[in-house]
Amino acid sequence: MIPFFKKDLLVFWRDRKELAVSLAAPLILITVLGFALPGWIENPAKSLEMKAALVNLDNEAAAVQQVQGTLGLGSDESWSSPVQALIGLLQSEEAGSFVQIQELSSEEARRQLEEERIEAIITIPDGFTLAALHKMLLNEGEGAALQVTAREASLQVDALKDLIGGLMHAINFNASLQHAGGAEMAAAAAMVLAEGGNFGGYEIIPGAQTVTSFQYFALAISIVFALLLSTTISTKAMAEKREHTLQRILLAGSRPVQYLAGKMSAAFCLSMLQLTIVLLVSHFALGIFPGRSLQFWLGMSSVLLLLSLCVGALAALFTALVFRLEDSVASGLTFVIILVAGTIGGSFAPIYVLPGWLKAAGEWTPNGLTLAVLLEWLQTETSASLTVPLIKLGVFALAAAGLAIGLFPRRGRI
């Protein structure tokens, strides 16, 4: 296998045009896109953007009537509505910058959640106003509470929960003020609430960092260019097919699997080399990953190692296709595979602009999965988040390599 490996590396190295495309093109793209689209990715509201439904099950009128009866007040006595205050806050400009709220019935909200048209449901439960007014006027009970329902945990849902928590805290705080300070203080507090005043600024998810445009493009572009290496290697195999060098290789007693293993190992090494050079040059030239720990670099290296294994296996698979199919069909097919994987894997456009089902499909591609896991790694650096994606990448590499060996023509059919 070693002679094949050396040969493939040397053949690649001698192709200056290919070398320039593999190393210079991603660096240029990262620089251009990073400067051309600043803040495109790192806008925290954008990165946390979501849609949520508001389901109101509260009977506000009955609650008001009940409280008026309890306090012996007349029907002309009024105070600020907790539900309206809440809705006002949710629809304020600040909250609206990352959560788009629409009021729906309970059934419709559940249906939309199941269809992944919304990310969460905020439910105002029956008795919400009553609990809020009891706390506000009588200082009884724990105050009002909301329910947040989501299909799965995510950064957006965590942010929404924290936002709701903040709102509820503000409403209950207002109730406490009213109770302690009387109507004057409560009126002032109610005014603040009714105006939808500042309720905490940007939502900061504990332990999470935002991803910058440069970081996103550095990862997305270097990953897709690594993926493109697999087609470059298979294109070299076309020349070997055309020039009958494989026949000479087989005549020397080498087995087809050794030839494929050579392709795989060369693509793996070239991919690692390319990723390392592109990311390190980007980092040192543009300061992309400042102040990151050794753990961060090790985690990223392990993901890129597995990605390179996938690239190697894909190179072998595409090489097998070259020897199975006509050159034009094989190159067309590999181009389509890379294009689809690149698109749904977020290599050409940020993942968050894609619909949910496409994002899910993208995570079945090695580039999409790598990008998703690295973005999460960039934000959280939690080792547990690496385990499953690494296993998935390993399985993908094994499956592609197995398929390549299965597809590669046997002796007498080349």
Next chain:
Amino acid sequence: MIEALELRKVFKGKTAVDDVSFYMDEGESVGLLGPNGAGKSTTISIISSLLRPNAGDVRLNGTSVLGKPQLIRQVLGVVPQEIALYQELSAYENLKFFGGLYRLGGKPLELKIQELLEMVGLRDRQKELIKTYSGGMKRRINIAAALLHDPKIVIMDEPTVGIDPQSRNHILETVRLLNRDRGTTVLYTSHYIEEVEQLCSRIYIMDHGRIIASGTKEELRRILSGEDTLILQLDKPSKRLTEELRALPPIRQVEETESGLKLIAAKQSDLLSQVVQTAERHQVQITSIHVQTPSLEDVFLHLTGRTLRD
């Protein structure tokens, strides 16, 4: 040493090789002669274990090698018709790579590479990339790459196609050296009849996937021993003359040449006068007549009705 028995290969319903049998003894130089598309390359691919025949067998010293390709690959060096080299690598790097595949390395490989480069006359240009070589130089390295493991049998598939005379002479000299001085068994395929005549002691003639004649040069020429070859130079071409000559009873074949006609005809005392009279009738002047003993080209023409380069 090596024999092919009743080989048959069909590609998508088209028979490329049909009932081909031949043998080569140790140290022999055998020619496989035939026009393009005759089935020579397919036959070579079967012998060298790259293709499996639909029927027939290939035996090395009496042992079938179809199921054991490694047996033949150890002793066989194949010079393919294509330049099976890496264009982006130098001659030296190509030889080192292919030598590595034969599990050669270190000093022995280095010595072998230099010896072969010397043999093909490219030692001083070994560091240059193959893509910068002329066609003839590439073909010489193509040969060297097949000799790295000192094969006992060398198969050369049209090794001189489209090259300059200097490289051609070099290649022919290399083949002679391999066969006469080193005792290597050579199967040389070509559609250049003079090369096969120069290099090979025995010849198989192949056409349309079949062996149509075989033997030594003399044996093959004897096929036409009862015939003469007449080369006529004419002052002008004449289709009607050609047709009438073709219809004469002693004449077997008529082929148009650049300046006249080439006739293969049965030996007959009045042959010349018949030809001259026919030409006069058509008012075509014969400027020269050359009578020669039949060549292998004539034999091929006689057997197939066409020339090797058709």
